[in-house]
Amino acid sequence: MTTVVIQTIGRILVPFIQxxxxxxxxxxxxxxxxxxxxxxxxGASMILLALSYDLSSAEARASHKVRIAMDSTGxxxxxxxGLVALLAGGFFLEYxxxxxxxxxAEVRGIFILLVGVAIGIHIMALAASLFLHLAEEHxx
Amino acid sequence: MGILEFILMxxxxxxxxAVVFARDLLAATIVFLVYSLIMAIVFTQLKAPDVALxxxxxxxxxxxxxxxxxxxxxxxxxxx
Amino acid sequence: MIKQVASLIVLLGIxxxxxxxxxxxxxxxxxxxxxxxxxxxxxxxxxEEETGVTNMVTAILADYRGYDTLGELxxxxxxxxxxxxxxxxxxx
Numbered sequence: 001m002t003t004v005v006i007q008t009i010g011r012i013l014v015p016f017i018q019x020x021x022x023x024x025x026x027x028x029x030x031x032x033x034x035x036x037x038x039x040x041x042x043g044a045s046m047i048l049l050a051l052s053y054d055l056s057s058a059e060a061r062a063s064h065k066v067r068i069a070m071d072s073t074g075x076x077x078x079x080x081x082g083l084v085a086l087l088a089g090g091f092f093l094e095y096x097x098x099x100x101x102x103x104x105a106e107v108r109g110i111f112i113l114l115v116g117v118a119i120g121i122h123i124m125a126l127a128a129s130l131f132l133h134l135a136e137e138h139x140x
Numbered sequence: 141m142g143i144l145e146f147i148l149m150x151x152x153x154x155x156x157x158a159v160v161f162a163r164d165l166l167a168a169t170i171v172f173l174v175y176s177l178i179m180a181i182v183f184t185q186l187k188a189p190d191v192a193l194x195x196x197x198x199x200x201x202x203x204x205x206x207x208x209x210x211x212x213x214x215x216x217x218x219x220x
Numbered sequence: 221m222i223k224q225v226a227s228l229i230v231l232l233g234i235x236x237x238x239x240x241x242x243x244x245x246x247x248x249x250x251x252x253x254x255x256x257x258x259x260x261x262x263x264x265x266x267x268e269e270e271t272g273v274t275n276m277v278t279a280i281l282a283d284y285r286g287y288d289t290l291g292e293l294x295x296x297x298x299x300x301x302x303x304x305x306x307x308x309x310x311x312x
Contacts, residue, residue, distance in 0.1 A: 032189035
C-alpha cells in the first residue's frame with residue numbers, strides 16, 4: 001500500500017542514510033558513534049527500502065545469502081584481529097603488539113577503526129535480517 | 141536541575157505510565173518511540189552523545205519497527 | 221484480605237529498605253564516587269596518548285575493553301543466528 005510520494009522519498013533518502021551510516025562507522029574513533037550505531041543506521045536504510053517499496057526489492061539488494069555472509073564476516077573479522085595479536089606474541093586483542101611500521105599508538109588506532117568496521121558489517125546485516133525475516137510470510 | 145531537565149524527566153514518567161496503561165498496542169508502541177526519542181535528548185543533555193545515538197537508532201528505529209511488524213502479524217487490541 | 225495486608229506490609233518493607241539504600245548512594249554524577257576513582261582517571265589521562273584515538277568511548281569499547289565487546293558481539297551473533305534459523309527456513 002505504498003504511494004508514489006513514499007516511493008520517491010524513500011528512493012531519494014536511502015543513499016543519504018547509508019552514507020551517513022558509513023560516516024558514523026568510519027568516524028567512530030574521532031566523533032560520537034562507532035560500529036554499532038552506524039551499522040544500525042545502514043540496516044535501517046534497507047528497512048526503509050522494504051517499507052517504501054516491498055520486501056522483494058529489499059531482498060534483491062541484500063539477499064539472504066549476502067546477509068548471512070556479512071553477518072559471519074563481521075564476527076570472524078573481529079575474532080581474527082584478536083588472533084593476529086595472539087600470533088604476534090601478545091595477548092588476545094592486544095593490538096599494540098602487532099608489528100607494523102609505525103608507532104604502537106597509531107597501530108592501536110588503526111585496529112580500533114578495523115574493529116568498528118567489523119562490528120558495523122555484522123550489525124548492518126543483522127538489523128536488516130531481523131526485519132526482513134519477521135516481515136515475510138510464514139506458515140507456522 | 142534546570143527547567144529543561146525537569147520537563148524532560150516529567151515527560152519520561154508520564155510516557156512510561158502511558159505505555160503501561162494503553163489498551164491499543166500500536167498506540168503504546170508509538171508512545172514508546174516518543175519515550176526513546178526523549179531519552180535520547182536526555183542522554184545528549186548528560187553529554188553522552190554515543191549513547192544518545194544508539195538510543196535514537198535502536199530504541200526509536202529498529203525496536204519500534206520490530207514491534208509494529210509483530211503487531212501486524214498478531215492482534216492490535218489487548219484483550220481484557 | 222489477610223493475604224493482601226501481608227503482601228502490602230512486605231512490599232512496604234522492601235520499599236523502605238530500597239529507599240534507604242538509594243539515599244546512601246553517591247550523588248548523581250559525583251566525581252568522588254568510588255566508581256569514578258578506580259580506572260577512570262587513568263583512561264581520561266592516557267587514552268588519547270596510548271591509542272591515538274580522540275573519542276575516549278570508542279577507545280575503551282574497542283581497545284581496553286575489547287574482550288567485553290567481542291563477547292557482546294558473540295551474544296548478538298548467537299541471537300541473530302537463532303532468529304535466522306527459526307524464521308529464515310524459507311530460503312533453504
